[in-house]
Amino acid sequence: MRLLVLYGKYPSLNSLELVEAAERRGHEVLSGSIIDVSSHISNRGSRFWLRDVEITDYDVCLLRSFGPGSCSQLTRRISLMEHMELTGIRVVNPCYPFRRARDKYATQYILAKAGLPIAETYITEDLGAAYRWAGRLGTCIYKPILGHMGRGSMMFEDPDMAYNALKSLTRIGEPLLLQEYLRKPGRDIRVFVVGDDVVGAAYKYGPPGSWKTNVAQGGRMVAGEIAEEILELGVRAVKALGLDYAGVDIAESERGPVILEVNGAPGWQALKQATGVDIAGKIIEYVEGLAS
Ligand SMILES: Nc1ncnc2c1ncn2[C@@H]1O[C@H](COP(=O)(O)OP(=O)(O)O)[C@@H](O)[C@H]1O
Ligand SMILES: [Mg+2]
Known part of the structure; x- marks a missing residue:
């Protein structure tokens, strides 16, 4: 399979792991910034390049970020990914679901429409x-x-x-x-879904006194037994948004589990450390299933 990994301005450890995992499994991989992708359209068809390498015939594009930029630059990049999809490159996560998951407003109305529990x-x-x-x-x-x-x-x-x-x-x-504001114990739950499966899940504890549990804010992930009902909620959230894979954050609120966020470009370093699961490998395995 010919596989493209597109990141924002710089590659994260997660993007690098995707490249490594795909190469290890024998795929031809090219990676770069979405900013460096250009395209040509005519009535004869469409062509795409990453820098000066033509990528028109690639099978799959792993999209990790639209990158930083102005409203016009982001409009161009979102259209670029849709354009790639229309010409037959399978974008993972798909362009529109990816955009929607990035948008905290759109996420809420899609989850609510699917009957999933959200914060007002x-x-x-x-x-x-x-x-x-x-x-x-x-x-x-x-x-x-x-x-x-x-x-x-x-x-x-x-x-x-x-x-x-x-x-x-x-x-x-x-x-x-x-x-x-949801009152909850000093932790949330991260459920990592790839396709129809939960490949890893863990508790996310915030630093003492903080209501945020983000690893970037000093939170830490701890493996533990997680109720089947919560794992299922994660899978349903990913399906509702139309994503291939995502990290779903769920709060154990006083009125039961509530979905806080569905991250369409989730990092997995902390989860990998807590659970030992090779998340990049699971994503590439899933992508192989799509292309075959
Ligand atoms: N409605 C809420 N009530 C209580 N805590 C919340 C609520 N929403 C988010 N949080 C906490 O804040 C953190 C960050 O919120 P989130 O919506 O996931 O945004 P981000 O994209 O910045 O991670 C969550 O992981 C959770 O711990
Ligand atoms: Mg979050």
Whole structure:
């Protein structure tokens, strides 16, 4: 199989492991930044290049990130991936589901439509309306619509504290996404799904006193027995979003399990350490099944 691995500006350890795992299994692999991919369209067909190497005939593209950039640059890259899909390159995760999972607003309405448990969420660009909802939600969280690694999310116990922060956010053009704060033990659960299977799962403990459990925020993953019901919820979330593989974060809230996030470009270094599972190998194995 001819396989392309596309990352953002720089390759992460996860991207490098995908390349290694695919090479180990005898595939022809090329990797690079999505920024360096260009395309040509005519009525005779479409062609694609990574830098100056033609990649038009590649079978699969493992998409890890759209990279940093302006709204126009990101529009170009999202269309580029859709264009590749239309010409027969299998993109993993598929372009639109990948985009949707990156977007914390879209994730919520897709999960809710599938009947899966989510945290109540309000989104607006109107400061006054956000202020009123902060009062209504009680303790609430602001999340950047494209946030990751727990960065930029803030908890407010008082709507007037929220007001000051939200005012600054509107000034820099950020939509205001507010979410009910879920009381939960000092941990979440990460369920890693590839295709129809859970390939690994672990508890994610936040640092003492923190409501965030992200590894990037000092959280740590610990292997442990996880209820079948939670694992199934992970698989259903990945199916609902239309992803091939994802890391699903689930909170054990007072009203039962709630899906916090479905990460379409999940890292797995901490999970691999906690469980010993070769996640990159599992993804490549899954991709082989798609191409055959
Ligand atoms: N509604 C919520 N209530 C309580 N804790 C939350 C809530 N949403 C997120 N968290 C905590 O914050 C962390 C980061 O939130 P998440 O939505 O996963 O954003 P990110 O993409 O930045 O990881 C989660 O792993 C979880 O521990
Ligand atoms: Mg998260």
